[in-house]
Amino acid sequence: MPDPRDLLICLLDYIKEQAKQIDLAGYRLANARSLLRQRGDIAGLPGVEFDIKFVGDMSGSESRG
Secondary structure: OOOHHHHHHHHHHHHHHHHHHOOHHHHOHHHOOOOOOOHHHHOOOOOOOOOOOOOOOOOOOOOOO
């Protein structure tokens, strides 16, 4: 059975290599203006609902103490 220390070193090496290959620009949605949607853009689409209340949900006027 491999030594746990060696396994950890291998895992950290793998993570380090994977981090080099990730293009973080692809995860910045604020820079992708065509991808951003406002509430008015999607309100009324099939299956889209806002402000759904469930039993036990607290409104802003209820105490949270």
